[in-house]
Each structure stands twice: as structure tokens, then as C-alpha cells.
Amino acid sequence: MEILDSLRVLNYFPLAELEVGQHFYWEIGNFTIHGQVFLTSWFVIALLVVASLAATRNVQKVPRGIQNVMEYALEFIRDLAKNQLGEKEYRPWVPFIGTLFLFIFVSNWSGALLPWKLIHLPEGELAAPTNDINTTVALALLTSLAYFYAGFKKKGLGYFAKYIEPTPVLLPIAILEDFTKPLSLSFRLFGNILADELVVGVLVLLVPLFVPLPVMALGLFTSAIQALVFATLAGAYIHEALEGHGEEGHE
Amino acid sequence: MDQLIPAASVIAAALAVGLAAIGPGIGQGNASGQAVAGIARQPEAEGKIRGTLLLTLAFMESLTIYGLVVSLVLLFANPFAG
Numbered sequence: 001m002e003i004l005d006s007l008r009v010l011n012y013f014p015l016a017e018l019e020v021g022q023h024f025y026w027e028i029g030n031f032t033i034h035g036q037v038f039l040t041s042w043f044v045i046a047l048l049v050v051a052s053l054a055a056t057r058n059v060q061k062v063p064r065g066i067q068n069v070m071e072y073a074l075e076f077i078r079d080l081a082k083n084q085l086g087e088k089e090y091r092p093w094v095p096f097i098g099t100l101f102l103f104i105f106v107s108n109w110s111g112a113l114l115p116w117k118l119i120h121l122p123e124g125e126l127a128a129p130t131n132d133i134n135t136t137v138a139l140a141l142l143t144s145l146a147y148f149y150a151g152f153k154k155k156g157l158g159y160f161a162k163y164i165e166p167t168p169v170l171l172p173i174a175i176l177e178d179f180t181k182p183l184s185l186s187f188r189l190f191g192n193i194l195a196d197e198l199v200v201g202v203l204v205l206l207v208p209l210f211v212p213l214p215v216m217a218l219g220l221f222t223s224a225i226q227a228l229v230f231a232t233l234a235g236a237y238i239h240e241a242l243e244g245h246g247e248e249g250h251e
Numbered sequence: 252m253d254q255l256i257p258a259a260s261v262i263a264a265a266l267a268v269g270l271a272a273i274g275p276g277i278g279q280g281n282a283s284g285q286a287v288a289g290i291a292r293q294p295e296a297e298g299k300i301r302g303t304l305l306l307t308l309a310f311m312e313s314l315t316i317y318g319l320v321v322s323l324v325l326l327f328a329n330p331f332a333g
Contacts, residue, residue, distance in 0.1 A: 184313065191316035194323065222309075229309045 024121045034132055036121060041129040044106050077101055080228070084235030089242055093235065096146055100139060101231035104130060108193055108223030112216065128193055128223075136190040140182035143234045151241035159241070181237060185230060192226045260329050264322035271318020275311040282307055 024035040055070035063071050077098035081090040084097075111128020119126055129135045151159035163174040196219035203212040286304040290297050324330075 184317075187317055187320050188313035191320045191323075192313070195316060195319055222312075225305060225309045229306065229313075232306065 024123055034134065036126050037129050037132045037135055040110065040116070040126050041107065041135065044103060044110055044129060047110070048102055048106060073102070074098070077231075080231055081235055084232060085239045085242070089239070093146075093150070093238055097231050097235050097238075100143070100234055101227055104139070104189065104230050105224060105227035107135075108227060109220065111193065111197065112219050112223060127197060130189055131193045131197055133186065133190045136186040137182070139189070139230070140186035143185060143237060144178070144182045146234065147237045147241040150238045154242050162241075185233060189226055189230055192222055196222060256329070256331055260325045260332070264325040267322040267325065268315070268318045271315045271321075275314045278311045279308055282311070 024039075026033050026035040026038070051066065052070060055067045058067075060067060078090075078094055080101070081094045081097045084090070085093055107128050107130045111131060116126035148159075151162075155161075163171055200212055200215055200219060203215055282304060286300050289300050
């Protein structure tokens, strides 16, 4: 009980302060969580699991149907990781980067394509899980953990040498960078998805029929690009941690 | 006094996203212009240039999105509205 009480401090952590509109609150222990985000992300996870099970249930030598689609997705992710991390290092990071990409991609598109509005909640509404800042912050912090892990695993404590190379004068900036990376990652994804939904919402308010369609198509495009950007940046950060300083052209 | 904070917040929200759009607008224009020049010079590299261009445009766009996030905070989660 005491542990839970001390954890309650987390509830006042400013991450959850940014709330647009209403949320469907669940109380678990002392935590208040946004139920609608959990429902939709469980749906996304279930969709991905079912798709990968269906693709691997009966593996053929000549891929057809869903197996073909999933092989294409896998090759896409592998190329993405290979482009960022290089031929030698990329293999262990394909699952992580691929999970990020697929989860964000399917979340964004589920928010844009599925008629969530047909399901009524007591309060709040179902939408893409990535339009909640807590989801994107969680994904961005996972990315931070991943690149610290990559650096420590490769170089041990020598990883900290990158903070004072080429000169110790830049130490504050190097430390600051570790904070701005998850911040910019999470804000970029959250802002883009929420902006898409707001623009579509405003247009639907003004003209309910047909006119919002091009904006929705643009929303699909930008959400796909944002998933790609998130995965690419995660790969770039991990690569930077593996290689040390020198490649900081991705911001 | 009570009216002042909402009014100032709305103006600040509009200014935040409007001013944040200037720099990325210039940057995106530059990048697209250079990309067009590159394609005109080397049409066979079009696919690669387009891919890189889209990615960099997304990076620049995220700068405006930061302004948008600030304005959303001012509108929906204003810490001073009390």
C-alpha cells in the first residue's frame, strides 16, 4: 500500500495534463487512466497479432494473400532499419523499429479509417491511440531507453565519452539533447495526429458532406509519413548511440 | 481580469501557430525548390529525391506542429485559466 501511495506522485506528473476534450476515465488502484486509449490500442494490438498469426499459420514457399502482404511489410521494415543502422548492426533492432512502425501506422490509420464514432462511450470518444500525449510519450521514452541500452551494450561506460567529444564545452548541449529527443518525438507524433483530427472535425462541422474527403486523404498520407518518421528517427538515434558522435544531421 | 486571460490566450494561440508557420514555410519552399532543381538536372534520381524530400518536409512541418501544440495547450489545457 505504501508503494502505491508513493506511486501516486506520478499522477501529478505533468505529462497527463494535456487533455483535449473529454476522456473516458478508469480508476485502477490510485491511477486514473484514459480508457478510450486503452480500448483502441488493444484493438490495434489484436489486429496486428491476428494479422501476423494469419500470415504465419500456413507458410507457403510462394507467398499468397496475407502472407504476401506481411512479407512486403517485413521487407519494408528491414530496409528501413538497414538504411538507418547499416548492414552490420541492423538485425537485432528490426523487431523494435518494426513494432514502433506497425503500431503507430495501424493506430493512425485506425483512427482515420474506422468509424469509431458509432460506438458511444459514457464520456470521451474513441479515436487513434496516438492522439493522446501519454501514448506518444510512452513510445518516445521507450526509444530513449532503447538507444541508451544500445550504447551501453556496445561500449559499456565508454558510452559517456560521446558527451565530452569533441570538446567538453558542448556537454550541456549533449545532455540537453537526451531530453529534447523524446520531447520532439512525442510532440511531433501527437501534434500531427491531433491536428489531423481537429482539421477534419472543423471541416465536418462546416460542410458535412464530401468536402472533408481530400483533407481526410491528406490525413492518411501524413499519418503514414509520421509513422515512417518516428521509426526512422528511432533508428537514427540508435545508430548515433552505436557510432558515437558525428552523425547529428537528423533533427 | 477574468476576461483578460481567455482573450490573451486566444490571441497567443493564434500568434503561436501563425508565427511558427513562417520559418518552416520558408524552409519547405527552399527544400522543394532545390528538389525540383535536382530532379530537372537528374531525372533518373527522382524516386530517391522524392523520398528524402517527403521525410525532410515532415521534419520541418513538425516545427509548426510544436507551435500548434503550444496553442492547443493555451486553448484546452491552459494552466493560467484557474
